[in-house]
Amino acid sequence: MLENWLLGIGQLGQWQVVLAMFAGVAMGIVVGAMPGLSGPTGLALMIPFTYILSPIVAIVLLISIYVGAEYGGSITAITINTPGTPSGAITAIDGYPMTEAGQTGRALSISIMSSTTGGVFSTICLVLFSIPLAQFAIAFGPVQYFALGIFGLTIVASLVSGNWIKGVIAALIGLLIETIGAEPMTGTQRFTFGQPALWEGISFVSAMLGLFAITEVFLIIESEVKTRLKSRAKFTTERISWREFAGLWKTLSISSVIGTIIGVMPGAGASIGSIVAYNEAKRISPNHEKFGKGAPEGVCASETANNATVGGALVPLLTLGVPGSGSTAILLGALMLHNISPGPQLFVKNPDIVYGIFTTLFLANFVMLFLGLKFIRLWLKVVEVSPPILAALIFSVAFIGAFSVGGSVGDVVVMLIIGVLGYVLRKFKFPLIPLVIGLVLGELIEISLRRALILSDGSFQVFFTDPISLGLLIAAALSLIYAIVRDIRAAKAKQKFESL
Amino acid sequence: MFNNKTFIFLKNMGGGELSVALVLILLSLFGWWETTRFEVDPGMVKTMGPAMFPQILFGGIIIFSTFLIFQILINKSKRSEVVWGKWQKAPLAAVIMLFQALTFEELSTFVSAGITLPLLLWIAGVRLKIIIIVTLIFMIFVYFFFILALRVPLPMQFLPTLLG
Numbered sequence: 001m002l003e004n005w006l007l008g009i010g011q012l013g014q015w016q017v018v019l020a021m022f023a024g025v026a027m028g029i030v031v032g033a034m035p036g037l038s039g040p041t042g043l044a045l046m047i048p049f050t051y052i053l054s055p056i057v058a059i060v061l062l063i064s065i066y067v068g069a070e071y072g073g074s075i076t077a078i079t080i081n082t083p084g085t086p087s088g089a090i091t092a093i094d095g096y097p098m099t100e101a102g103q104t105g106r107a108l109s110i111s112i113m114s115s116t117t118g119g120v121f122s123t124i125c126l127v128l129f130s131i132p133l134a135q136f137a138i139a140f141g142p143v144q145y146f147a148l149g150i151f152g153l154t155i156v157a158s159l160v161s162g163n164w165i166k167g168v169i170a171a172l173i174g175l176l177i178e179t180i181g182a183e184p185m186t187g188t189q190r191f192t193f194g195q196p197a198l199w200e201g202i203s204f205v206s207a208m209l210g211l212f213a214i215t216e217v218f219l220i221i222e223s224e225v226k227t228r229l230k231s232r233a234k235f236t237t238e239r240i241s242w243r244e245f246a247g248l249w250k251t252l253s254i255s256s257v258i259g260t261i262i263g264v265m266p267g268a269g270a271s272i273g274s275i276v277a278y279n280e281a282k283r284i285s286p287n288h289e290k291f292g293k294g295a296p297e298g299v300c301a302s303e304t305a306n307n308a309t310v311g312g313a314l315v316p317l318l319t320l321g322v323p324g325s326g327s328t329a330i331l332l333g334a335l336m337l338h339n340i341s342p343g344p345q346l347f348v349k350n351p352d353i354v355y356g357i358f359t360t361l362f363l364a365n366f367v368m369l370f371l372g373l374k375f376i377r378l379w380l381k382v383v384e385v386s387p388p389i390l391a392a393l394i395f396s397v398a399f400i401g402a403f404s405v406g407g408s409v410g411d412v413v414v415m416l417i418i419g420v421l422g423y424v425l426r427k428f429k430f431p432l433i434p435l436v437i438g439l440v441l442g443e444l445i446e447i448s449l450r451r452a453l454i455l456s457d458g459s460f461q462v463f464f465t466d467p468i469s470l471g472l473l474i475a476a477a478l479s480l481i482y483a484i485v486r487d488i489r490a491a492k493a494k495q496k497f498e499s500l
Numbered sequence: 501m502f503n504n505k506t507f508i509f510l511k512n513m514g515g516g517e518l519s520v521a522l523v524l525i526l527l528s529l530f531g532w533w534e535t536t537r538f539e540v541d542p543g544m545v546k547t548m549g550p551a552m553f554p555q556i557l558f559g560g561i562i563i564f565s566t567f568l569i570f571q572i573l574i575n576k577s578k579r580s581e582v583v584w585g586k587w588q589k590a591p592l593a594a595v596i597m598l599f600q601a602l603t604f605e606e607l608s609t610f611v612s613a614g615i616t617l618p619l620l621l622w623i624a625g626v627r628l629k630i631i632i633i634v635t636l637i638f639m640i641f642v643y644f645f646f647i648l649a650l651r652v653p654l655p656m657q658f659l660p661t662l663l664g
C-alpha cells in the first residue's frame with residue numbers, strides 16, 4: 001500500500017504535472033463559470049491535445065479540469081445570478097442574495113472553501129472504498145460485465161432524463177454508433193458503406209467534440225444571446241474567516257456524505273447532489289427561514305455536495321470501468337486513448353496510475369482553493385467573453401482538435417455529423433449523457449454478451465443463473481420501473497394542472 | 501390526401517416528436533436490412549454473428565420509438581415542447597463548418613479558417629470591427645500555440661513558401 005502511494009506521489013514530481021494541474025484547474029474554473037459551457041465540453045475540447053502528453057500528465061490535466069469545473073459554476077451563480085453549471089443554480093438561491101446584500105466576497109469564499117472540503121472528503125472515500133470494490137470485481141467475467149454495462153446504462157437512461165423512453169432511445173443510439181466500423185471479434189465491416197474513414201469506427205474524440213462542442217456552438221448561435229455577462233452588484237473582497245467557516249461543520253459533514261453517495265450513483269450527478277444536500281441543510285438548520293434570502297449554509301451545502309460528487313463518481317469508473325456521468329464517460333474514453341483501461345485490473349497492472357489519480361484529486365482540490373481565493377477578479381473578467389465569439393472559437397478549436405488526432409478530414413466530417421445529431425436530439429429533449437455512456441460502454445457490452453453466449457452455447461439463461469448478474473439486471477429493471485412510475489405521476493400532475 | 505386539419509392535428513399532438521419517432525423507426529428498419537448483408541464467418545452460428553448486437557439495438561429503437569408515439573398520443577400534448585430560436589442560423593452554421601472541412605486541406609488552415617471564422621461570427625451577429633480583431637488574434641494563436649508549441653500538423657499549403 002505504502003509503495004503504491006509513493007509510486008503515485010512520485011509520478012507527480014515532474015514540473016509538467018504541476019503545470020498541468022494548475023492549468024487544468026484554471027481551465028475547469030473558466031469552462032464551469034461560463035454559462036452554456038460545462039465540464040464535459042472543456043474535457044472534450046482538451047482530449048485531442050493530450051495525445052502529445054505522457055499518460056500521467058494527460059490524466060492530471062483532465063482530472064484537474066473536472067475538479068475545477070464543478071466549482072466554477074458557482075462564480076457566476078453568486079455574482080450575476082447566472083449559474084455556469086446546473087448545480088450552480090442551487091448555489092444561486094442563497095449566493096446571489098448574499099451578493100445583493102454586499103457580501104459577494106463572503107459568498108465566494110464560502111463557495112470555494114466548501115468545494116474544497118467536499119472534494120477532499122470524497123477523495124478520502126474514493127481511496128477507502130475503491131480498493132475493496134476493485135478486489136471484489138476482479139473475479140468478474142463476461143456475464144457479470146454484460147449485466148454491469150446494462151445496469152449502468154439503464155440507470156443513467158432512466159434517471160438522467162425527465163422522459164425515460166427518450167433516455168433509453170438515446171442510450172441505444174449511442175450503442176449503435178459504437179457498432180460502426182470493424183466488428184471487434186471477427187473484423188467484419190459494419191455500417192461503413194465503403195467509406196475508409198469509417199473502417200476503424202467512429203473516432204471517440206470526434207464523437208465527443210461533436211456532441212459537446214459542436215452541439216453547443218449551434219445552440220449558442222441560434223439563441224442570439226449577444227450581451228456580455230457583467231455583474232451589477234458591488235463586488236466586495238471581505239472573506240469569511242476560517243473560524244466562521246468551521247461553524248458550518250454540520251452542513252459541511254452532511255453535504256459531503258450526501259454528495260459522495262449521490263456521486264457514486266450513475267446518472268444522479270452534481271445537480272441532484274446539490275438539491276438533496278440543500279434541502280437537508282435547510283431541514284436541519286435552526287435558521288431555515290433564512291434559506292433563499294442569503295443563508296451561508298445554503299451556499300455551503302450546495303457547493304460542498306457538488307464537489308463531493310467528483311470523488312464519488314470516480315468510484316465506479318476506476319473500479320468497474322463504468323462511468324455514471326458525461327464527464328466520467330469522457331474521462332474513461334480519454335484513459336482508453338492512452339491505453340489505460342479502468343476497471344479492477346487497473347489496480348493490479350497500473351497502481352502508479354491509480355494512486356497518481358488519488359494524489360491528483362487531493363492536490364487539485366487545494367490548487368482550486370488557492371486559485372479560487374487569489375484570482376477571483378480574473379475569473380469574473382474571463383466570463384465576460386460574449387457567447388457568439390465563444391461559439392466561433394469553440395468550433396475552431398474543436399475543428400483543429402478533431403483533425404489533429406488522425407490527420408484526417410474524415411474525422412472532422414464525422415464530428416460535424418455527430419454535432420448535428422446531438423443538436424437535433426437536444427432540441428427534441430433527448431438527453432445526451434445516456435448516448436455518450438452507450439458510446440463508451442458499447443464495445444464492452446457487445447463483447448461481454450457474445451463471449452457469455454459462446455460460453456453458454458447461445459443460452460441467455462446464463463445471465464439469470466449467476467447471482468451477481470441477476471442482481472444487477474433486477475436493479476436495472478427496478479430503475480426502469482421507477483422511471484415509468486415517475487413519468488406517469490408527472491404526466492397526471494401536468495394534466496391536472498392544465499385542467500385547472 | 502392530407503388536408504390542413506391533418507397537419508394541425510399532428511402539430512397539436514407534438515408533431516416534432518412524432519416525426520422524430522417515425523424517422524427513428526424508418527432508419528432502424530433500414531439498418532436492420534443492412535445487418536442482413538453482414539458476412540458471417542464459416543463455423544460461426546449466424547445468430548451470434550456480427551449482426552446480432554446491432555439487430556437487438558435496432559429492435560429496441562423500434563419498440564421504444566413506438567412507445568414514444570403512444571406516449572405522445574396518450575398524453576395529448578397541446579403543443580410540441582421544442583423551442584426553436586432563429587432556426588435558419590444553425591443549418592447555415594453547419595454549411596459554413598462543412599465548407600471549412602472540405603476546403604481545409606486544399607486552401608490551408610489559415611485561408612479556410614480565415615473565411616469561415618468571420619462568416620460564423622457574422623451569422624452570430626458580431627460587429628465587423630470585433631470580427632476582424634477576433635479573427636486576427638485567433639490566427640496568431642493558432643500559429644504560435646497549435647503549430648509552433650504543440651506541433652499539430654495542420655495543412656499549410658503555399659503559406660510556408662509565401663512567408664519564406
